[in-house]
Amino acid sequence: MANTYTSLHYHLIFSTKNRTAYLNSKIEQRVWAYLGGVARKHKITAVQIGGCDDHIHVLVIAPPTIVLSQIAQYLKGDSSRWIHDTFPELHDFAWQEGYGAFTVSKSNLPSVIAYIQNQRAHHQNRSFQEEYLEFLTKHGVEYEERYLWG
Numbered sequence: 001m002a003n004t005y006t007s008l009h010y011h012l013i014f015s016t017k018n019r020t021a022y023l024n025s026k027i028e029q030r031v032w033a034y035l036g037g038v039a040r041k042h043k044i045t046a047v048q049i050g051g052c053d054d055h056i057h058v059l060v061i062a063p064p065t066i067v068l069s070q071i072a073q074y075l076k077g078d079s080s081r082w083i084h085d086t087f088p089e090l091h092d093f094a095w096q097e098g099y100g101a102f103t104v105s106k107s108n109l110p111s112v113i114a115y116i117q118n119q120r121a122h123h124q125n126r127s128f129q130e131e132y133l134e135f136l137t138k139h140g141v142e143y144e145e146r147y148l149w150g
Helices: 028-041 068-086 106-117 128-138
Strands: 009-015 045-052 055-061 100-103
Touching: 009 068, 009 106, 009 128, 028 045, 028 055, 028 068, 045 106, 055 106, 100 128
Parallel strands: none
Antiparallel strands: 009 055, 009 100, 045 055
C-alpha cells in the first residue's frame, strides 16, 4: 500500500497448558531460537524472546497485513509441532488456549527487551500468575479470573 507507514510492536505473553514447567533451562534457548525462525518465516520480526519454565514473552514487530491473532497462531502452532517432533519426552506439551498481547511504543522497547531478558531472575520472587495479572491491570484489560487459568 502506497503511503502507508506503521510501527507495530507487540508484546505477547502465553503460558504452557496448566502452567506445566516444560521450558527448562536445558531447552529454552532452542525454543526461543525456533520461535525467532517462525516469526521470520511469516515476515514478522522477533525483537526479543524469553521466558521461564511455564510461560513465554515474545516482542515482535509486525506488518499491518498480519493480525495479532494470526501472529499468536503462527508462534504457538508452529512451535508446538516442533517441540513434539524435537523433544519426544514432551509428548504432553501444549500452550494455553489464549494469550495476552500488549502494544509497545518504540520509546519503551529497551525496557521491554530488558524485562524479557531477565525472566528467570524476575520469577525467583513472583509467579507467572502474579505477573500476568499485573500486566492486565496495568494495561486496563478487563478479565474474569475464572477464565484466566483454565
